[in-house]
Amino acid sequence: MIQDLMIERAKQLLLSGEITCAAGWKRGDFITDSQPAIFESLQELENLVYDKYCAANLSKYLVGLNLKEGKILVFLKPCDSYSFNQLVKENLIKRESVYIIGIGCEGNIRLEEMQGTELLERCLVCTKTEHVVYDELVGEQLNAREARSRFEGVLELEQMSSGNRYGFWHEQLSRCIRCNACRNVCPSCNCRKCVFDNNKYDTGQKASVSTFEDQMFHIIRAYHVAGRCTDCGECSRVCPQLIELHLLNRKFIKDINTLYGPYQAGEDISAQGPLTDFNAKTDPEPGIIHQGGQADV
Amino acid sequence: MPLDKLDNLDNEDFTPLIVAFCCNWCSYAGADLAGTSRLSYPAEVKIIKVPCSCRIDPLFVLRAFQRGADGAILCGCHPGDCHYSTGNYYARRRITLFFSMLDYLGIEKQRTHLEWVSAAEGAKFAETMRAFTKQIHALGKNKKIAGGLRKELHANFSAYTGFGGQGGQGGQGAEPTEGRG
Ligand code: SF4
Ligand code: SF4
Numbered sequence: 001m002i003q004d005l006m007i008e009r010a011k012q013l014l015l016s017g018e019i020t021c022a023a024g025w026k027r028g029d030f031i032t033d034s035q036p037a038i039f040e041s042l043q044e045l046e047n048l049v050y051d052k053y054c055a056a057n058l059s060k061y062l063v064g065l066n067l068k069e070g071k072i073l074v075f076l077k078p079c080d081s082y083s084f085n086q087l088v089k090e091n092l093i094k095r096e097s098v099y100i101i102g103i104g105c106e107g108n109i110r111l112e113e114m115q116g117t118e119l120l121e122r123c124l125v126c127t128k129t130e131h132v133v134y135d136e137l138v139g140e141q142l143n144a145r146e147a148r149s150r151f152e153g154v155l156e157l158e159q160m161s162s163g164n165r166y167g168f169w170h171e172q173l174s175r176c177i178r179c180n181a182c183r184n185v186c187p188s189c190n191c192r193k194c195v196f197d198n199n200k201y202d203t204g205q206k207a208s209v210s211t212f213e214d215q216m217f218h219i220i221r222a223y224h225v226a227g228r229c230t231d232c233g234e235c236s237r238v239c240p241q242l243i244e245l246h247l248l249n250r251k252f253i254k255d256i257n258t259l260y261g262p263y264q265a266g267e268d269i270s271a272q273g274p275l276t277d278f279n280a281k282t283d284p285e286p287g288i289i290h291q292g293g294q295a296d297v
Numbered sequence: 298m299p300l301d302k303l304d305n306l307d308n309e310d311f312t313p314l315i316v317a318f319c320c321n322w323c324s325y326a327g328a329d330l331a332g333t334s335r336l337s338y339p340a341e342v343k344i345i346k347v348p349c350s351c352r353i354d355p356l357f358v359l360r361a362f363q364r365g366a367d368g369a370i371l372c373g374c375h376p377g378d379c380h381y382s383t384g385n386y387y388a389r390r391r392i393t394l395f396f397s398m399l400d401y402l403g404i405e406k407q408r409t410h411l412e413w414v415s416a417a418e419g420a421k422f423a424e425t426m427r428a429f430t431k432q433i434h435a436l437g438k439n440k441k442i443a444g445g446l447r448k449e450l451h452a453n454f455s456a457y458t459g460f461g462g463q464g465g466q467g468g469q470g471a472e473p474t475e476g477r478g
Pocket of ligand 1: 185188189225229232234235236249
């Protein structure tokens with residue numbers, strides 16, 4: 001079983017001194033509750049699990065990590081490796097202090113369906129079937145499952161009238177409780193001080209005062225990760241209010257793809273990000289948004 | 298705040314509030330030229346000077362809407378003429394995406410506009426502002442993305458600028474999520 005292979009390999013690396021600790025998942029209070037964990041000894045490694053509930057993307061846990069010596073071992077699913085790459089590109093992870101073991105993934109289970117077998121939305125549209133960065137691969141590399149187009153939802157919304165779209169987003173975003181989970185889990189959201197933090201007191205900003213605050217939070221959050229969001233789907237996964245946050249991020253991704261050429265964040269660390277780049281000749285004017293389309297109602 | 302409540306906030310005739318973000322080197326100078334050439338443009342337009350169109354953070358625009366603006370117009374040097382060489386090329390991409398996102402959220406796209414205005418185009422500046430103001434008049438009050446703080450804004454604006462009397466509570470609203478309403 002892949003889990004046993006992972007434990008065995010981690011133990012070997014630990015014994016050989018190649019790594020000083022490992023980042024993986026351990027079982028939580030329930031069987032569906034596999035959570036991120038750091039393992040520092042052979043004994044602790046016995047508790048490592050890898051199953052369909054190991055949805056957490058471990059890349060973010062490596063941000064700002066400053067190891068004095070040795071390396072940390074991290075297990076990455078194919079989609080997680082994109083986030084990892086993006087973070088390396090942004091100089092937030094030192095590639096040389098991490099040892100990556102790539103593991104195959106059959107998709108993660110939606111937690112709302114504890115007993116069920118329904119996959120996370122991101123897994124239903126997943127095309128990231130190969131690791132973009134790794135030191136070694138362990139176990140069977142499954143993947144290549146049939147996927148829906150990830151832009152279906154965006155297209156559907158685009159075809160609605162502007163009034164209906166507003167209604168849709170109003171309903172979605174007014175459910176937000178500003179728990180900040182989406183922000184905290186996001187590998188691209190890694191500012192030490194967020195613009196949405198309260199700057200009078202040293203606390204995270206919570207509980208917005210009006211629905212406008214939520215609109216603004218979500219527009220700006222999506223905007224801040226535009227061009228860097230790898231579409232890892234963590235934000236939608238963790239939202240306790242089941243807000244379809246991927247529809248915001250994918251709108252930016254879709255726009256970038258159509259206006260400035262296909263771009264997948266995290267795929268290639270030498271590629272110039274779409275918003276830190278321009279093409280003086282071919283970039284359309286913002287007026288392109290105002291032309292055509294539907295009249296506002 | 299429920300929309301109908303917002304309606305009752307002010308029953309006076311609709312005078313839109315339009316915020317124009319103008320870059321220091323071209324558009325602001327263009328506005329100046331419009332002034333010195335005695336070309337009038339609507340008083341509803343309030344200009345905010347920014348160093349470069351690239352400095353316009355989408356948060357500025359959203360903040361303007363929250364504080365009661367009915368339209369936001371962004372102006373900068375023509376592509377190729379940026380004082381900092383490339384600022385407006387970056388701005389062009391960002392603003393395109395931002396406008397697209399606002400439209401996607403169902404916010405009337407006619408409320409936002411971008412126009413490249415050079416320092417020599419005083420007439421174009423005045424004409425653009427007239428046309429945009431007309432467009433906002435036709436659209437009516439901004440309800441979809443307003444924070445319901447119109448009155449306060451007018452008061453604050455006088456406090457900041459020293460025009461219009463009454464005085465507001467001053468500049469405490471600068472914190473991004475310090476909503477008041
Ligand atoms: S999908 Fe969500 S969590 Fe993942 S990078 Fe994009 S915004 Fe961040
Ligand atoms: S995770 Fe969901 S409820 Fe929490 S802040 Fe994000 S969108 Fe709002």
